[in-house]
Amino acid sequence: MTRIAGTAGLAVLTMLIIQLAFSRTNARPVQHAPAAASQKPNPYEGQQQARQAGAKLYQRECAACHGADAHGLGKALPLASPEVRQASPGTLFWVLRNGSIYRGMPSFSHLPDEQRWQIVTYLKSL
Numbered sequence: 001m002t003r004i005a006g007t008a009g010l011a012v013l014t015m016l017i018i019q020l021a022f023s024r025t026n027a028r029p030v031q032h033a034p035a036a037a038s039q040k041p042n043p044y045e046g047q048q049q050a051r052q053a054g055a056k057l058y059q060r061e062c063a064a065c066h067g068a069d070a071h072g073l074g075k076a077l078p079l080a081s082p083e084v085r086q087a088s089p090g091t092l093f094w095v096l097r098n099g100s101i102y103r104g105m106p107s108f109s110h111l112p113d114e115q116r117w118q119i120v121t122y123l124k125s126l
């Protein structure tokens with residue numbers, strides 16, 4: 001009897017923990033970036049060459065999920081969207097570095113900073 005109660009208690013606890021974890025991660029990835037990260041300036045802001053490099057990287061790394069035109073595909077959110085337009089370059093840079101494991105956005109921390117800023121420059125031009 002105590003054993004059954006113990007197992008049931010454990011199951012309830014596990015469910016509570018899972019719920020807590022998910023409610024914390026329910027926000028869109030751009031809402032996860034800490035304030036300090038979001039204030040980081042883009043060293044290539046508005047630069048045409050960086051935008052072009054970023055567009056190429058986007059097609060290689062992102063288009064499979066977010067669509068060639070950045071309007072989204074399947075589960076991946078559109079990037080030509082008000083949320084992305086309003087997000088600061090530092091926020092987007094943070095999302096690219098950290099991804100969002102709960103929502104299926106991979107981390108691009110393997111790319112050099114320079115390439116991630118180029119992608120941000122491209123996203124900001126959409």
Ligand code: HEC
Pocket residue numbers: 028029030031058061062063064065066075076077079083084092095096100103104105106108119123
């Ligand atoms: C394996 C598929 C996949 C790839 C590849 C991918 N993403 Fe994502 N991305 C996602 C998913 C899934 C989400 C989250 C959707 C959600 O939160 O509902 C996401 C979310 C985002 C967000 C947050 C949007 C928001 O409104 O919060 C940004 C920005 C983003 N991706 C940019 C990129 C960029 C730039 C690349 C290429 C470097 C990329 N992603 C590659 C699947 C992908």
